[in-house]
Amino acid sequence: SLLLFSANSPEALTDLVEAYDTYISQHPERTGSVAYTLGARRERLKLRTFAVADGTSQLKAGPAVPARGVKKVAFVFTGQGAQWIQMGRKLFLEHPRFAKTIRDLDSVLQSLPAPPSWTLEENITTLDDKEILGGAERAQPTCTALQIALVDLLAEFDIYPAAVIGHSGGETAGAYAAGALSPKEALLVAYFRGVICSKAPSGGGMAAVGLGRDAVVPYLAPGVVLACENSGSSVTLSGDLGPLDEVLYAIQRDAPDT
Structure with a gap:
């Protein structure tokens, strides 16, 4: 669980982390609830840090950093x-x-x-x-x-x-x-x-493949094209169903986890 902490001074931030470390060590089953409360139900103060808790080991907080305002996402x-x-x-x-x-x-x-x-x-x-x-x-x-x-x-x-x-x-x-x-x-x-x-009736089809362009291109056959490069590790193929099935079979034969 990710724990978010904030305070107005380095000393207060350290004390806060230590207090929650003690509490979680005594009540590990409440780690998830603590993470939610800290993240969603606490005021955001000017100094902030975080720690990852698994309920079995001491909290190790990251460095304290000043809040930089709200960033757009x-x-x-x-x-x-x-x-x-x-x-x-x-x-x-x-x-x-x-x-x-x-x-x-x-x-x-x-x-x-x-x-x-x-x-x-x-x-x-x-x-x-x-x-x-x-x-x-x-x-x-x-x-x-x-x-x-x-x-x-x-x-x-x-x-x-x-x-x-x-x-x-x-x-x-x-x-x-x-x-x-x-x-x-x-x-x-x-x-x-x-x-x-x-x-919808169709003699063609599409398939998302979890491989990049360079890995897939050697398998292409007449009637099958690279329709979209979704990312560096994902492409979409399209084409006639027969040739498309053959291409997919060859890919899965050589890369069973694809």
């Missing part, structure tokens, strides 16, 4: 393809605000005339099949819901974006962060977009 939102098995599970189990948002969004989906057979909570906490999670009908609303919940959680710590940007489906969660869509509206856009994508 930008939020960047991802689209489908960045998901992984049980992403957000720990946040769901340990942060009530995050869990509440996910459950509220699940209520939105379950109130539909034809609700999905799965839940966002299930996708985040128990689903262990990456192929199922990777389908557009689940991946798009799950990625969007998780990012909406992250925005809500960060707001609990008074962290708000000065600007937002979204990649592909990430524009939906970005629109929520910008105040252009409500949580319900953003989720339903993502859900029905995923449903339509999963049912």
